[in-house]
Amino acid sequence: MALPKDPRQKMINIMYLVLTAMLALNVSAEILNAFTIVNNSINTSNGSITEKNQVVYDQFVKQMEKDAAKTGPFKQKADLAKAAAKEAFDYIEGLKKTIITEAGGLDEHGEIKGMSDLDAPTRVMENNKKGPELEAKLVALRNQLLSYVTPKDKAAFEKSLPLKIEVGKSSSGHGDSKKTWTTYHFNMVPTIAAVTILSKFQNDIKNSEAAVIDNLFDQISADDFKFDKIRPFISLNSKNLMDGQELVASIAVGAYSSTVNPSITVNGQTIEAHEGLGTFRATASGIGEKSISGTVTLPSPNGGEPQSFPFTETYNVGASSTSISADKMNVLYIGVQNPISISAAGVPAESVSASLSGSGSITKKSAGTYVVNVSSPGKAVINVVANIDGKTRSLGQKEFRVKRVPDPTLQVGTYKGGSVKAAEFRIQLGVRAVLEDFEFEGVKYDVVGFRVGIESRGKEYQEGDASSPYFPANLAASIRSLRPGDIVHIDNVKVKGPDGVVRTMPSTMYKLN
Template sequence: MALPKEPRQKMINLMYLVLMAMLALNVSAEILNAFKTVNESITNSNNAITQKNNLVYQQFEKQLSIDPERVRPIKEKADQVKILCEQMNLYIDSLKKVIIRESGGLNDSGEIKDMSNLDAPSRVMENQGQGPILEKKIETLRQQLLSMYDNPVEREEVAQILPLKIEMPKKTIDNKKTWTQVNFEMVPTIAAITILSKIQNDVKNSEAQVIDDLFKKIGQQEFVFDTYKPLISANAGYVIAGQKYEAQIMLGAYSSTINPTITVNGQPIPVQNGVGTFSTVASGVGLHTYNVAISLKDQSGQIKTYTATAEYMVGAPAVSVSADKMNVLYIGVDNPISVAVAGVPAEKVSATISGPGSLIKSGPGKYIARVSAVGTVTVNVSAEFDGQVRPMGSMEFRTKRIPDPVAEVAGSKGGTLSAAVFKVQKGVAAVLENFDFDAKFVVTSFTIGFDGAGFSDYIEASSNSAYFTEEIERYIQRCRPGTRVFIDNIHARGPDGTTRLLPPISFKLN
């Protein structure tokens, strides 16, 4: 069953084709922004398809638990499709990162710095040979997906509509251009990223089509029921003391229009439409078992009884609170924190912070902690059980200032430095070493002195920013091998708003 194209997906495809045509005429800011918009739309579409595909894979798991022998061969094919498509998407993601890095990387907002860069895509895809590799991978993946169809006729029909394919416009064939040249030669970086996102869209749509067809084959096979077996479906196999345990019990391969008699540990339970519901309030830490008996009349009128044993584990509340970066919280930056309570769904868990700080939820079981003073804070965790919120525990964290950065010029913290390299530098940088957070310090002032070759006396100048002033630039132009440079009184302001005095650095030019 092919994945239906919704109007949104059709619009994305149309915009993609129009923009590719306009790209040949002009690369304006409007076109670059349009490519950015299309790329975001394709990315959103890819996420939606991924969610849909994940639901199908979950259904494979469910069907496997019902009839392992019949479903397993089909599910193994679906698992192979998932692995192949994930590998392709990871490879394309790596190409995106390389192209973005070659074009200058991302800015502080996480956006591409130079969307109009024409050299990076050509360099990566043509000069470095990644384009032909990608083309080969697409062809290989297409054949691997088609191999999932055992029937040659069905395989040929799918081949005609499978989105993932290598297509060449007729005019490019006449001009003898390669697929790589058609798609990536002298195109802006944002256009190359959009093209790669479109290929990922084809991969995900093709994945959806193949796994949908495979799942449909499960329903095409005939079910043969030749045994009776009690089936027990519980809301949880592990519950916390005070939490409600509930299980649904039914007789497999039996009509839901006839109610059997079901007992648990000898006590009858309510039965409706062939399904009995057993519930009890969990108590006592440890493993608990219960015996189920299902009785009904067979076709001859005789009562037959089928038995089974089920178990569940009761555990004491266990709270897990961890800082995703390290075992401290730092002032002035976002500190990711993960919160969990064993046996409780993430959406039923909540957390607050006590002390100088705040806690903002960023996802299921995920929070961002921001603290404002050195000392300690406490993260308190609660969980909801049957509509009631109960405290589960807490954990204390130390709060610290961000470590002092070090001053650098040309990526060096001192020592010998080429005079030619030094002359093209624009200022002094403050760099955090061995720190897991993306925290930035900005140099606000410094003093620089010159001595030795090119200077008859020691000369000193100051700057009230991270950059060399015009006066300092004039002194730098006098530098040559043998000049000694001293930089001290270096002040830098961090994300926590405080200003630090950094250790001095010095260089001997060669």
């Protein structure tokens, strides 16, 4: 039995070992009373460990609030360990009650009547096979708990985990190969000793649970970096700039304090810091690699000499580049006006023009803003050119996917199908085609026709065709008289989209309640 570090727990286990040895010599009233004292002390210890473990579980909950993604996997294992340990603990508690009942139960003072009864533990644990059953549960629990420990710690845990399932040694000091685990612990031992042994296993479970969840909690931050040095860091708005663009550099120290402003110099210029952060601005000029350098100086925490940290950061100043982007997404839709933004760094927007390769057209609305209209699915390429120094130069091109506008969703009122209150359905006028979650506003479908079928209890099936979004006139009265339990079928729905193409939509059904 591995002895825990807690002094109180060490004393309890030592007393348990001593009393077990004394039991082999004589079963006197004093020994039985001593076992009672040890058992009570173990139970008290179990309560203390349970409270300590709950503190750890509460810490898991707090960590989940801070970082659920990182904490979640470890909390899940901790919860599994908690549930498995509780199940085993409660099972042993049931065995204790069974043995006490077999020994005559409790007296009016709550004490075990048959503390010295040797038969009760033997009947329950050996004859009724509860001992092997307990042994199997403890072995399974130990293996489960060890599976939650980090691989690098598993070997150490296998040696130190309090929950061990092994047959001890005989009084002669040699292992008794004929004794089973159940026989060794429970054969012909007094009831109070058997109960104390079971309490001891409960204590091992609690201590093992504590060791494992502590390890799991430590794993949450095991991979976190521990910083013990200070160095400057710099963030540029871009490391690749065009001639004439503004360079913006954010400079601070990591980790920096918002209450201590460092002294910063960049390229010989003093930068004022606010909340620990300094910002340097300069205009990029001259094509090629450039750099900024300087120092960040912090006051010493202990009042000594200030500490300075030098830095250097490079960036590139290059020639013009072109940007072509779809304002909505990298897709052009048929039947709608697709807005496109086109820019070329270093080139005036009025000098830039674009053309479309493919089925469609592109129109310039204002500086840098275009509208593309396409007519057939596939691909389209936008080519950009610019007039630079009187010459037309190609600045680049970009390929887009061309797709039809997605199908709409059919609705009666706000319902897409399924269960609908009869009273709400009766007041509807027809069918709508709703385009949901589409990037373009104002794009809609028109319902140009559909068929309605009505199944009413006690009536023949009724059917009618509509050539507009509204229910057919021949079914108006039937729709106004719909009742719970009736079913309305809507099929052969035809809708016309912004591309002018008529589409057939899937059928839907409404069950009235």
